Amino acid sequence: MAYCLYLRKSRADMEAEAHGEGETLARHEKILLEVAKRGEYNVTQIYREIVSGETIAARPVMQQLLQEVEQGVWAGVLVVEVERLARGDTIDQGIMAQTFKYSGTKIITPLKVYDPENEFDEEYFEFGLFMSRREYKTINRRLQSGRLAASKEGKHVSGAKPYGYERVRCSDGKGWTLRPIEDEADIVRYIFRLYTTGEENENGEIQYIGTGTIARRLDALGVPTPTGGNMWSAETLYKILQNPVYIGKIRWGERRTKRVSENGSVTVKRVHVSTEEWTLVDGLHPAIIDEEVFNKAAKIIHRGGFAPVPNNKTLANPLAGIVYCAKCGRVLIRRTSHIYPLLRCTNRYCDNVGAKLELIEERLLQALSGWLAEYRLQWTENPASNRADDIKMAEKALHKAENEVATLRKQLSRTHDLLEQGVYDTNIFLDRSRDLTLRINTAEESVASLVAELVEIRRREANKKNIVPKVEKLLEVYNALPSPQAKNDMLKEVLEKVVYLREVRSPKGGPLDNFELTLFPKLPPT
Numbered sequence: 001m002a003y004c005l006y007l008r009k010s011r012a013d014m015e016a017e018a019h020g021e022g023e024t025l026a027r028h029e030k031i032l033l034e035v036a037k038r039g040e041y042n043v044t045q046i047y048r049e050i051v052s053g054e055t056i057a058a059r060p061v062m063q064q065l066l067q068e069v070e071q072g073v074w075a076g077v078l079v080v081e082v083e084r085l086a087r088g089d090t091i092d093q094g095i096m097a098q099t100f101k102y103s104g105t106k107i108i109t110p111l112k113v114y115d116p117e118n119e120f121d122e123e124y125f126e127f128g129l130f131m132s133r134r135e136y137k138t139i140n141r142r143l144q145s146g147r148l149a150a151s152k153e154g155k156h157v158s159g160a161k162p163y164g165y166e167r168v169r170c171s172d173g174k175g176w177t178l179r180p181i182e183d184e185a186d187i188v189r190y191i192f193r194l195y196t197t198g199e200e201n202e203n204g205e206i207q208y209i210g211t212g213t214i215a216r217r218l219d220a221l222g223v224p225t226p227t228g229g230n231m232w233s234a235e236t237l238y239k240i241l242q243n244p245v246y247i248g249k250i251r252w253g254e255r256r257t258k259r260v261s262e263n264g265s266v267t268v269k270r271v272h273v274s275t276e277e278w279t280l281v282d283g284l285h286p287a288i289i290d291e292e293v294f295n296k297a298a299k300i301i302h303r304g305g306f307a308p309v310p311n312n313k314t315l316a317n318p319l320a321g322i323v324y325c326a327k328c329g330r331v332l333i334r335r336t337s338h339i340y341p342l343l344r345c346t347n348r349y350c351d352n353v354g355a356k357l358e359l360i361e362e363r364l365l366q367a368l369s370g371w372l373a374e375y376r377l378q379w380t381e382n383p384a385s386n387r388a389d390d391i392k393m394a395e396k397a398l399h400k401a402e403n404e405v406a407t408l409r410k411q412l413s414r415t416h417d418l419l420e421q422g423v424y425d426t427n428i429f430l431d432r433s434r435d436l437t438l439r440i441n442t443a444e445e446s447v448a449s450l451v452a453e454l455v456e457i458r459r460r461e462a463n464k465k466n467i468v469p470k471v472e473k474l475l476e477v478y479n480a481l482p483s484p485q486a487k488n489d490m491l492k493e494v495l496e497k498v499v500y501l502r503e504v505r506s507p508k509g510g511p512l513d514n515f516e517l518t519l520f521p522k523l524p525p526t
Helices: 011-018 024-039 060-070 090-103 119-152 182-197 211-221 234-241 291-302 357-381 384-421 426-480 484-494
Strands: 003-008 043-049 076-078 106-108 165-169 176-180 249-252 256-262 265-271 279-282 323-325 332-336 341-345 495-501 516-521
Touching: 003 024, 003 060, 024 043, 024 076, 043 060, 060 090, 119 249, 119 279, 176 182, 182 211, 182 234, 182 291, 211 234, 234 291, 323 332, 341 357, 357 426, 357 495, 357 516, 384 426, 426 484, 484 495
Parallel strands: 003 043, 003 076, 076 106, 323 495
Antiparallel strands: 165 176, 249 279, 256 265, 332 341, 495 516
C-alpha cells in the first residue's frame, strides 16, 4: 500500500527561519524521503501544512489527511516527530489516536515506527501526544508573558503593522517598535481632520463628514487601503479613528477569546474586555495625531457619529438619526409632501403614522424642557449634603460587606486545618464548607451590588454638572442655530434617542399632534 508525508511548520520553526536556519518544510521533506528510501516505503503524496494551528479545526490539510486515514487510503504516514500531528486538547488527541488505531495506519518517524495494533506502541504514541500538548502550553504561556512584558515596555508586539507605520527593530535589538511612513501618516492625519473638523461647503457653513463619505473620498483619490485594496470601508476607518497607536500609545489585551462547547462541538467566541483590563502605556514610537484630536474623534464616535448626508448635499433634517419608530424600531426619515416636510417610518409594513416634522421638533423641545425642570426639582429635593450622606452610607456598607467576605474566607481556610487535625470528620467538613461557600457567595453578591450602587450615586452627582448646562444651552440657542446640521449636533449631545408613536391618522381638520414622544437622555434622571 501507499504511504504519504505530512509536513507542518511549528512556531519554533518560523523563529528559526527568521534567524537564517533555512526553509523548514524543505529540510523536513529531505529527512523523511531518506527515511522512506531506507524503509522502502512507497510515498505517493506529500501534505504540507503552512498554518501553525493549535487544533485540528484550524488545520485544513490535517482534516483532509485524517479523512483519508479513516478510509484506509494510507498504510502509513511519515512525520518528523509525533508532535507534528496534534498539539490540541484531549478531544483532538483522542480523535487522532482513534483514527490511526481503527484504520491500522502506521506512524513513521526517523526514530521509531508506531504500529497502532501494538499495545505498547499505542501507549507510547498517546504519551507522545500528551507531552506534545504539555510542551505547547508551556511555550504558549511563555510567549504570552513575553508579549505582555514587551507591551508594558512600549514595544509593538503585534505581528501586523498599523496603517501609517512600519515595524522596525528597537535600538537595543530586542523587540519591535514603529516608525511612521510619511505618505500613509499624511492619510491618517487627513482622515482625522475630515472626521473631527469637517470642511466648508458652498454656503460657507462647516459640514461634518462621516466615515462613509471619507471612504468614498479616499477611493476617488486612489489611496490604497491598509491591505492594498482599492475600496475603503467605514469599518476600516473606525478602527483607525479608535486606535491609540496614533497618539503614541501601545494597547494590548483588548481582544480576548475563549472556547465554549456548543452542540457537541468546540467553538471560539470573543470575550468582552473592559478598558480597565487593557494594557495601555506610552509606546516607544512617535505619535502622528494630537491627543486632543484623537479624543474629539472618540467623542464623536461615542455620540453616534454624524447623520448620513448624500454627496454634495447638506443635512435638511435636524432630527436625523435621533427619532425612532416605537413599533418596528427603525429610524424615522424626512419626506417632503406637497404641503410640508414629514417625519415617517421607512418600513412599508409598519402602521406607525407619520407627522409634520416641525410639530415633532416643537414637541421634542417642550418635552426636553419639562424633563429638565423635573430633573432640577429632584436635585433640589435631594440637596448636595444628602447626596454626600448617601455616598458615606454606601461606602460604610461596602466596607462592612468586604470585611465579612474576608472573615468568611478565613473561616473556610480554618475548616481545612481542622480536617487535617482530626477535629472535623469528612461529613462535618463538607457541611461546613458548603455553608461557608454559600455565605461567601451571598456576601460577594452584596459587595458587587454595593459597588454598583456607589458608582451610580457618584455618576448621578456628576450628571448634574454635565447634563443641566448642556440642555439649558440647547433650549436657549436652538431656534437661533444657523442650520439643521448644527441643531442635530446639539441634540445628539444630550439625547440617546427619541421614540415616536402615532396610532391613528387624524381626520380632516383634526389635530395633527396626536402622537407620543419618549425621550432617552444621554444621562438618566436621579
